[in-house]
Amino acid sequence: MAFVNMKSKEVQAKIVYYGPGRGGKTTNLEFIYSKFRERIKSDMVSIKTHGDRTLFFDFLPFDIGKIMGYDVKIQLYTVPGQVKYDATRRLVLKGVDGMVFVADSQVEQRKKNVLSLKNLQENLAMYKKSIFKVPLVLQYNKRDLKKEGIPLLPTETLEKDLNSQLKVPSFAASAVSGENVVPTMKKIISLTMASLQNVLK
Amino acid sequence: MGSNYDDNITFMDYTLDQEQLEHIESVLGEDLIKSGVHCVLLIDMAGNIIAKCDNGRCQHDLYSLAALASANFAAVDTMAKIVGEAEFSLLFHKGENENIHFNKVNEEFLLITIFGKEVSLGLLRLKVAEAVEKVNSVFMQAA
Amino acid sequence: MNKNRRSLLSSPEPGSEGEEEDKQLGSNYDDITFTDYTLGQEELEKIENVLEDDLIRSGVHSVLLIDMAGNIIAQRDNGACDHDLYSLAALASANFAAVDTMAKIVGEEEFSLLFHKGENENIHFSKVNVEFLLITIFGKKVSLGLLRLKVAEAVDKINGVWKP
Numbered sequence: 001m002a003f004v005n006m007k008s009k010e011v012q013a014k015i016v017y018y019g020p021g022r023g024g025k026t027t028n029l030e031f032i033y034s035k036f037r038e039r040i041k042s043d044m045v046s047i048k049t050h051g052d053r054t055l056f057f058d059f060l061p062f063d064i065g066k067i068m069g070y071d072v073k074i075q076l077y078t079v080p081g082q083v084k085y086d087a088t089r090r091l092v093l094k095g096v097d098g099m100v101f102v103a104d105s106q107v108e109q110r111k112k113n114v115l116s117l118k119n120l121q122e123n124l125a126m127y128k129k130s131i132f133k134v135p136l137v138l139q140y141n142k143r144d145l146k147k148e149g150i151p152l153l154p155t156e157t158l159e160k161d162l163n164s165q166l167k168v169p170s171f172a173a174s175a176v177s178g179e180n181v182v183p184t185m186k187k188i189i190s191l192t193m194a195s196l197q198n199v200l201k
Numbered sequence: 202m203g204s205n206y207d208d209n210i211t212f213m214d215y216t217l218d219q220e221q222l223e224h225i226e227s228v229l230g231e232d233l234i235k236s237g238v239h240c241v242l243l244i245d246m247a248g249n250i251i252a253k254c255d256n257g258r259c260q261h262d263l264y265s266l267a268a269l270a271s272a273n274f275a276a277v278d279t280m281a282k283i284v285g286e287a288e289f290s291l292l293f294h295k296g297e298n299e300n301i302h303f304n305k306v307n308e309e310f311l312l313i314t315i316f317g318k319e320v321s322l323g324l325l326r327l328k329v330a331e332a333v334e335k336v337n338s339v340f341m342q343a344a
Numbered sequence: 345m346n347k348n349r350r351s352l353l354s355s356p357e358p359g360s361e362g363e364e365e366d367k368q369l370g371s372n373y374d375d376i377t378f379t380d381y382t383l384g385q386e387e388l389e390k391i392e393n394v395l396e397d398d399l400i401r402s403g404v405h406s407v408l409l410i411d412m413a414g415n416i417i418a419q420r421d422n423g424a425c426d427h428d429l430y431s432l433a434a435l436a437s438a439n440f441a442a443v444d445t446m447a448k449i450v451g452e453e454e455f456s457l458l459f460h461k462g463e464n465e466n467i468h469f470s471k472v473n474v475e476f477l478l479i480t481i482f483g484k485k486v487s488l489g490l491l492r493l494k495v496a497e498a499v500d501k502i503n504g505v506w507k508p
Binding site for chain 3 (some may be wrong): 209269272281284288296299
Binding site (some may be wrong): 047048049050051053055056080083084086087088091149 | 214246247248263264268269271272273276280309
C-alpha cells in the first residue's frame with residue numbers, strides 16, 4: 001500500500017524480504033546499508049534476539065531519488081524467518097508493495113525454502129493478496145558456500161522448486177559478499193514502481 | 202503451516218533445571234492464579250515460553266501471544282531509545298473482558314499476565330511484583 | 345482462510361496451467377491487490393494545519409499521521425525535535441499491529457488506546473480510522489488529559505477532511 005504524497009511529490013513504498021530462517025534476509029539489508037551508507041540518513045533498525053536472530057523485523061529506509069517526478073522512499077523490511085514467529089511475520093506483510101524471497105541454496109535447506117514460500121502465499125492471502133500478483137523477485141542466496149565445499153542446489157533445481165509457476169525474475173546471489181544483492185534490490189524496486197505507475201501520473 | 206518444518210534452533214544462554222522450573226510454576230500458581238488471574242506466562246525475550254500456568258479455562262493461543270509479546274516489547278524498547286528514553290514504563294492493555302499486563306523480570310525474561318474484571322489493577326500489580334521477586338530469586342540460584 | 349487457495353507447489357507440471365488457474369482464482373482473490381491511495385495537496389495542507397494548530401501549538405513536540413503499513417502521511421514538529429521519524433513510524437505501526445493481534449488472541453475486539461510514558465518524552469497512539477494512526481510525542485508540559493482532548497479534536501477534523 002504505497003503512499004503518494006502529492007504535496008511533497010513523494011512516494012513511500014514497502015518492500016519486504018521473506019524466506020526461511022538463517023537464509024540471509026538481514027544480511028541483504030546489512031550489505032545494502034553498508035554499500036549506500038552515505039545515502040541512507042538514518043540507522044538501520046533491527047529488532048532481534050540476544051542470539052542475533054530477527055525477532056520482529058529489520059527496517060532500512062532508502063531514498064532512491066526521483067522517478068517520474070516523485071521522490072521515492074523505499075522502506076526495506078525483513079521478516080523473522082523462524083517458523084515459530086509466524087504471527088509476527090504476518091504483521092510485517094501489512095501494506096507490502098513488493099517482495100524479495102531469499103532462498104537458502106544449501107541442499108539441506110531445500111524443504112525449508114519450499115515451505116517458507118508456501119507460508120508466504122498463505123500469509124499474503126490473509127491480506128487478500130495473491131503471490132501471483134504481488135511484485136516478487138527470488139534470490140538464491142549463499143552461492144559463495146560452494147567454494148567452501150558445502151553442497152548447494154543447482155539454480156535449475158531451485159528454479160524448478162520455487163519458480164516453475166511464479167516465473168518471476170531470480171538471482172543467484174551471495175548476501176555475505178554482496179554478489180547480486182544490489183541487482184536483486186534494483187529489480188524489485190523497478191517491478192514495484194511499475195506496479196504503481198497507474199497512481200503516479 | 203509452521204509445525205511441519207523443523208526450525209527450533211534457538212539461542213539460549215540460560216538453563217533451568219526441572220526443580221527450578223517447578224519452583225517457578227508454583228510461584229505463578231500460588232501468587233497469581235490463586236488471586237484470580239486467568240493465565241500467566243513467563244517468556245524469554247525471544248518469545249519462548251519458559252513457564253505457564255492457567256486456571257484451566259484459558260484457551261488462548263499462548264505461543265503466538267508469547268512471540269508477539271516479545272516482539273512488541275522489543276519494538277517499544279526501540280521506540281523509547283529513538284526518543285531518548287532508557288525505557289518506557291510498563292505495558293498494560295485494557296479490554297472489555299480480558300486485560301494483559303507485561304512486567305520485565307530481568308534482562309532476559311518477561312512475565313505476562315492475562316486477567317479479567319475479578320482482579321483490580323492495583324492488586325494485580327502487587328501480586329506481580331511479589332511473583333517477580335520470587336522468580337528472580339530462583340534465577341539467582343540458577344546463575 | 346481461502347479454501348480454494350491454489351497450491352504453489354503441488355503441481356508436477358511446471359508452468360503450463362498457470363494462467364488458466366489464475367483466471368479461476370480471480371473470484372477468490374480480491375483483484376485490487378494494491379489499495380494505493382493518494383492525498384491531494386489541498387487535503388494534505390488541511391491535515392497539516394490541523395496537526396499544527398491543534399497539537400503543536402498545544403505544546404506537543406512532534407506529531408505523525410501514519411498508515412498501518414508504517415508510511416508517514418503527514419508530520420509536524422516544534423522545530424526542536426530530531427528523532428528518526430521514519431523508524432519511529434515503522435515501529436509505531438508494528439507496535440499497534442502487535443497489540444491489536446494480541447487483543448484478538450485473548451478474544452477482545454481491541455484494547456483501549458496505547459500510551460507509553462517515559463521520563464521526559466511520552467508517546468500517545470490514537471486510531472484515526474481503519475487505515476491511519478496519529479502518533480503524538482510530548483513531554484511534561486502537556487498533561488495526558490489535555491493531550492487526549494486535543495488528539496480527539498484533531499482526529500475528528502482529520503476524518504472530516506478525508507476518509508480513505
